[in-house]
Amino acid sequence: MNEFVVEVKPSARRTNGAVGAAVVRRGTRRRFATRADAESWAASLSGGNEPRVWIRLADPRDDSAVDGYLVGRRGRVSLDGAYDKRRRRLRGGTESEQSGFDRF
Structure with a gap:
């Protein structure tokens, strides 16, 4: 019987x-009859208010005994204004307004 083995990665556990x-x-490894069954399981875990997790195929050079991995990614951290803050710090200023272009 051919089966599709999935290992849960720490990123999925941290995310969801x-x-x-x-x-x-049930542990960090799951066995499914097909990849479609594994994808369905991942989708069921992502339901409701839970963040999305998905099945990523194992690299062909991966010598582990799994066919895929359940992975996740945390939401992107908002970096609004981080670039401007860094520029102000490098210029030595603390003002929030850009003043370098007023001279031209």
Whole structure:
């Protein structure tokens, strides 16, 4: 019988609480009849208010005994204004307004 083996990566556990609960119940490896079944499982974990997790195929050069990985990514950190803050700090100023272009 051919099966599709998935290993849960730490990124999925950190991202999605339902994944952590599933790992506690049944461990970090799951066996499915097909990849479609694994994808369906990942989608069910991402339901409700939980962040999205998905199945990533293992690299062909990966010598582990898995066919894919359940992975996740935390939401992007907002960096609004970070670039401007760095420029102000490098110029030695503390003002929030840009003044360098007023001279031209």
